[in-house]
Amino acid sequence: MGSLLQNAVARATAEKKHPKQSLFFTQSQDGQKAAAEFLQRLGTRQHDRDLPATQETIVAQVTAITKVGMAPKPTSLAVSNTRCWWRTGDTDVMVPSINSVELARKLPHSQLSIFPDSGHGAIFQYHKRVSRPDRRFLQN
Numbered sequence: 001m002g003s004l005l006q007n008a009v010a011r012a013t014a015e016k017k018h019p020k021q022s023l024f025f026t027q028s029q030d031g032q033k034a035a036a037e038f039l040q041r042l043g044t045r046q047h048d049r050d051l052p053a054t055q056e057t058i059v060a061q062v063t064a065i066t067k068v069g070m071a072p073k074p075t076s077l078a079v080s081n082t083r084c085w086w087r088t089g090d091t092d093v094m095v096p097s098i099n100s101v102e103l104a105r106k107l108p109h110s111q112l113s114i115f116p117d118s119g120h121g122a123i124f125q126y127h128k129r130v131s132r133p134d135r136r137f138l139q140n
Contacts, residue, residue, distance in 0.1 A: 004093065005062065024121025026091050031117055034125040041127075065095070085111040085137055087130055089118030111137055 005023070012019040018039055025035035053061075084107060088100045097114060104112040115122040115129075123130045 020121065023094055023119070025119050025125060026089070026117050028117055031119070031125070034118070035121070038121065038124040038127075080107055081109060082107070083109040083137070085113075087113040087115065087123050087126075089115050089120065089122035089125070091118065092120045092122070094120040 005019075008019045008023045011017075011022055018035075020039070021032065021035040025031040025038075086100065088095065088097055090097055092100070100112055100114070104110045113130075115126050118125045
């Protein structure tokens with residue numbers, strides 16, 4: 001994961017782009033258009049903005065992502081009653097889409113949506129569709 005992030009930052013610097021353009025979005029014309037629109041939307045909110053992630057937060061997140069699945073005896077998720085609903089892109093380079101599919105199979109009360117021609121930032125690329133809650137899922 002660390003090298004993936006380092007490569008994305010180096011590539012973005014060389015191409016004079018934001019790293020999210022390669023980490024969160026596909027390199028297709030539609031993916032890069034969605035990236036540009038997302039980055040533009042990020043700048044529109046002026047009040048009540050989240051604080052920028054600190055280096056400590058980024059390192060902790062990368063560490064956690066790297067350790068996923070490395071436990072010697074993973075616990076069974078089939079006994080979980082936790083309901084979860086997540087979305088990903090079909091070309092997620094940060095958390096491969098197949099990992100999300102496998103997790104959905106192991107969680108009995110889960111819902112997974114995979115969006116076409118999108119990466120880790122599928123929720124940003126398809127923000128209008130994602131922001132409409134599935135009432136059936138929320139009411140159960």
